[in-house]
Amino acid sequence: MERISRDAIKQASVWMARLWADDVTEQDKQAFQAWRTVNTDNEFAWQQLEILQQKFNNVPDPQLTRKVLVKSSQTVSRRQFLLLGGVSIGTLGLGLSTRSERPNGDEYVTVTGEMKTLTLSDGTILAMNTATRVYVDFNQYERKLHLLEGEIMVTSSHHVTPFYISTAQGMVVPIGTRFTVQQKTDTTQVKVYEGEVALYPTTGANNKHLLAGEQAQFSREYIAEKSDLQANDALWLEQKILAQETPLTEFIAELARYRRGVLNVDPKLAHLKLTGIFSTQDTDKTLYNISQVLPIEVRYRTPLWVSIKGRQ
Amino acid sequence: MVAISLANMDSVDFMYQEHHSWLSLYIQRRLSCPEVTADLVQETYLRLLTRGQLPEKKDSRRYLTHIAKGLVIDLYRRRNIEAAYLELLEVEPEKVASSPEYQAIIVEALVEIDALLHRLPNKARQALLMRQLEYMSYKDIAAELKISVSSVEKYVAKALQSCLMVALEDLI
Structure with a gap:
């Protein structure tokens, strides 16, 4: 594998720091544009730096985050911590076995380029597209799918137990139906091929219903205008x-x-x-x-x- | 390295059988907690699967050790962050999050950002966090850290570079 140029990474960082400066000039901006387009390495490094920004932009409480991160680096050294071992784990119920990135239920994964179809215990058919991670958490009271990455198609069976899918942006609730849910970088995209689906963004006040042949994307706050589907089935299945x-x-x-x-x-x-x-x-x-x-x-x-x- | 696909799942299975017991011991010695050990062993193989690359047979042990070691360090780092978070909640009770789920989300976000920052010297770390999380101007950052405005710019550039190196570790 060819290496990504360290120089490009370094230069991209210097440019970003310059563009953030209080005294950034028009010339700086033009020089930056010239640097950026001069070769693909530069462009690639810049794009990666922008992706990095999203990680910082997504933290829940920026002020608190900064305090904790400064503090945690100053408190105890690694070595001291190794001696303390296991003192704090479990105090918050946040130990490894209950981490939030690992929801309840069974995990199913497809690698890049792979596609597979499963029949779940209630008869629901779950098709998983490339690079997808989903947790299936069914119990007698509710049926939950947690989509962490990638895209799924759900053909839900008729069942009395409530059924829903959660993503980073909110919940998708089918009303007897066939539809896909895709976890994108900052949004969730839903396409409905049969029946009807309700969308509930986590912090949004409104919800919206999609009917067969419609699609829409939503963030944690908003649902974008819905539009018509181009195809009458999800082609990734084939x-x-x-x-x-x-x-x-x-x-x-x-x-x-x-x-x-x-x-x-x-x-x-x-x-x-x-x-x-x-x-x-x-x-x-x-x-x-x-x-x-x-x-x-x-x-x-x-x-x-x-x-x-x-x-x- | 060989890409993992359905065709060679047998090799993954075999690798699991062959290395499972010493790997458990390796992790156990560093953690002294059997439940967490079992979790980390699982997690090691999970990482292997999600990376999608199977090492050559002769490298298996070294490769698994490398992943496991990273996970143990991650765990200590996570505990460190949880401790700092708890302490802060004691000082600022109004920050107490409404539910354990929300606290877990916060700790998760903290761990993710911290992983990018761990190689940074303190001032560079602080300068980047002030700019990146609170959009402070270089002038304000300079005042708070008692350094010059031009040093702030240098620290921020250095910090961004270091974060990006960590984020792109696999590609560099």
Whole structure:
């Protein structure tokens, strides 16, 4: 695997610190734009730095977070802590066995590029798309699915026990139905193919119902306008993706979900559009096929690091 | 390294059988808590699966040790954060979160951020947190840390670089 340039990482960090400065100038900003576009390493490092920002932006209580993190680094050294061993664990009921990132229930995982279908104990059919992690927590009072990463399709069976799906942004409650839920970076996307589904953002005051043929995304606070579905079934079930006048950049972002490593596309190619049905099983072949219909070049720096550029 | 797929799940299974007992001992010696040990052994294999790469047979032991060691350190770091959080709650009771679930969410977020910061010297860590979490101006940060404004910019740049190195560990 080719290395990401440490220089680019260092320069990107210096640039971000400059752009945050109280005395940042117009010249600084222009020089930064020039640096950013001069090569793919720079662009990649910058994008990664922006992704990093999201982690900080997502903390629940910024002021408290800062205090605790400063304190925890100053309190006891690792060595002292090893001697203390196990004193604090369990005091809050936050020990390893009850960590919040591991919800109750059984965990099911698919790796990148894998797809699988399960039938759950109540007869519900659960299809898992690429790179997905879901916990199935059923008991006599309720049936819960916790979607941590990726995308699922649920074909729910008729059952008296309440059924719902939770994501980082809120809850999705089906009303006898067939639909998909995808955990995206900051939002949850829901597409309904049959029946009806209710969306409940965690902190939002409103909820919204989606009917068959409709889709919508929601954050913790808001539900975006719903829109019509393009296809009448989720094509990923057949390991395919649909493009209908889809911008190339958007299409590649979708294809990248099914591929390990880095798949970059030059933002200048956003004007190129693509229509057709493409396989996600062999993404190299799909990339080759696209390069035959669009004026682009697919460059393999390594099998895990692929860049798409305009053809010279 | 070989990618893990359904085809070689047998090898993963075999690896589990072969290394399970010494790995338990290895972790146990560092933790002295049997329940947590069992959790960490499971977690070690889970990490292996989610990384999606199977080491060569001769490297299995070293690879598993590496993952397990990281998990043990993570656990200590987590305990450290929980302790700091608890102490803070004692001083500022109005911050007491409404439910254990919410507290767990906070600790989780803290652990995640802390993992990015752990290699940083104190001033760089503080400067970054002030800017990143509370959007303080460099001037205000300089005043609070009693350093010059230009040092703040240098510390912030250094801190960002270090965080990104940690975040991209697998790719560098």
